Amino acid sequence: MTVEIIRLISTLLPLIWLGYALISRIVRPHIACIISLLITGIASITVWRISADILLWSILDGVIFSLFPIIWTIFTALFTYRLVCETGAIEGIKRSLSGISNNRLIQAFIVAFCFGSLLEGIAGFGTSVIIPSAILLSLGFPPYQSAMISLISNTVPVVYAAVGVPVIALAKATDLPLKALSGTIGLQLFPVTLIIPFLIKREIKENVPFVLILGTGLVFALTQTLVGWFIGPELPAILAPFLTIVFLLIYLRVKGERPDIRREDLKAWSPYALIIILILITRFSANLSNIFSNYPFSISFSMGPLNKTTEIEFLYTPGSLILLSAIIGGIILKAKPSDYKKAFIGTFSQILPTFLVITSMVLISNIMNYAGMTKFLAIKLIDVFGYFYPFVSPFLGAIGTFLGGSDTTSNALFGALQTEAAKSIGVSPVWLASANATGATGGKLISIQNLTLAVSGINKKGEEGKLMRIVFPYFLFYLLIMGVIIFIGARVLG
Template structure:
């Protein structure tokens, strides 16, 4: 049995916290200053975490390695299992040409490029975030905007800023699921708190997008559709996260936002030639008069409709219980850890939701999708294998970061840092979103930031008397605002629109908005920690 110690280094909490932070410092320096590739930085940080666990905390080497393997397994299933299957569905739509059909369908919803930016970057981007995440929404949305005639820089900036409000529930709720796993807090409770934070961003982001597209004129002329889109998105995201399912929060919100735009007459008014000349500075890739047959358009929408139907059916109590029946709890071998109070920690047992997980449900939707799109079984399998190959570095990065997080959590290093950070007292409410923002800014993933800092936030909250669920949720909600400035996302955006090497230009454009929205989130969390907005918490 390994007993976690709070201050193993010279009985000093400050020195112990400094040593405990070495793995995180290593990863951040290698990513931010050295600019090492993410998978190599993650593996190096994992090696440092193992050394700290064994040498500073006295964790047996076998148990430290077992903790790392458990974290890597969790990274593969259910996290990467979701991402691989979601991108597999997307690749099949590209292979069959139905992705272009979908893009043309969006362009016909409105002839106003400012509304098109809302439909594609905010609504469809949110749907892509819900299904895949991990950079896919930014790349795909930016490419679609350029194809409609947007300037590449503007298209990249719009795609990056739009990829904020849905991130906490992205990839079928993976960031929130991971947060619940590493903190031991109930998933439903965490999702409900996040659902009272990120919807407030959804009210602002559409207004910001039309301003980015067309300045004050765009805001003056299209604020009503933008506000209606944001209200519909926020309301459904809140309701789904609170009463239905974290996995469906972004799907429902994205569809609601698009429906609000489609139903509003002001959104369908064509823009003046002056506006189009100012906004659409590129060349359209498709003629404006081309129309696809209704049957082809329906087939293009079918993959996403199938996913929504299957995930909705999975929430029916009878079906949900049947899927949960396949869940297996594994008593993890070579791992026996208790905290300083003698209580066994949750990492001793690994829960595997074999069927009741987003990845399996997306896979179930992908099979009929292949049939609807006319993809032969052999080609569908090849596309799945190609997806895995395309994500090989991302797979290595995520498994390394999750392994690092599990070693830190089970060795007690995260608890030590949490106790040290708790010295900030009530100021933690202001700092907790900043910590999540910083983690996503350097790692490019809200999931990774939650894995790294989730347990730390909970420990610090308990030490300072603040609600643990509030600070854990704030880590994720603040983290979504760091995604637009992460090197990973900036690189993806530049590569998608042909601006390789101009990541610095994009960073300068989006950094002020990232900081401004982060300040708003900090104020929201501070208010929720007091009587001002404390009544909004579940």
């Protein structure tokens, strides 16, 4: 057996094991990821001859980044959501949404496309599927229609989930500029974002003007792209659905419909309104930005033989701003100390498997990158697909989401590989790295984790297979469009 074949097997083995373990469910996802990490570590030492100090420092670098900002942001986002639930404010949010219109299509736009996206942008990691599915079911939508609409809606915003965590993970994995990635992702997603409302309309036979469907997609797509380009990855999935709801409210007002929304229900939104305000202030105020991102609110240190510096920004990171919003918002909602305690304990128990999955994925990516495995695999993929690799690149991102359950894990796993492939074929690394993230959004449609949450929301546990068959054509359609967009951007517009 030649050295090259041994290297190929050692590089693919962690990924093959991960795919098999997650699809067959022979072990829990976080256990599968840890075993895959161990296989990667052993292969890097025995086959790729990585030095012990590089291996240890790459592990330390990955653990630090997983904690700050990824896990910290996810933890505070979920804590905020749990606090809103503990105070009962979530019922006020549901009432304010369901009272806007009796039109089924508008209800689907508001609950699944807008509120689901807002949940994705603020909390992510499952809340944006199970809650909209349950709300639509309570409004009288058929069970599988409720789940399918929620899954279709939970595509384009996931790249900006939990205040931009997937894009932050992608920037870390690729060493590419955060804002360049954020803006490019919004640009790539623009066409499919326009199409999503039409896909929802296809499932709901309700007569509404064409301009309403187009306007819903256009407002969302424009806001998401512009915010991603000029502000960054933290707010696109928050401001886009918010402004789309405003557009729908204006449309209803022009048509003479008056939404039935109680004033006290609007107060339930206060923690999320504070998140938007604090992030906007810190991103647009140069003085605050400099203060928050420098010592003593930020520390940096050398990562030894990795020839890089790691920085931890304690206050500037979205997680800290979300926590502050949760505390102040909790006061506005009259949260009791026991509410804070229950929210904290519940979040802590929920976050542990997520921490193990994401940290394992980041470490696998780090080790493969420093060992040379990533570059090797990129070259092999280019040998297979050649000129048409850009068309295939979103599918790789989707596979990452299917395996890991989130855009974040896909970006951590395959972001560096896409960058290496881009360099090898003379395409913009930012364009192909972004393609991984945008392709990963389509993978959410068939992610086992998402399907499980969706069937739980409609009280159809164990029916993931049936739901998979329903949404799979949409998955293929979505990825084919993304493939064409990425190919044209790389080869035609170049």
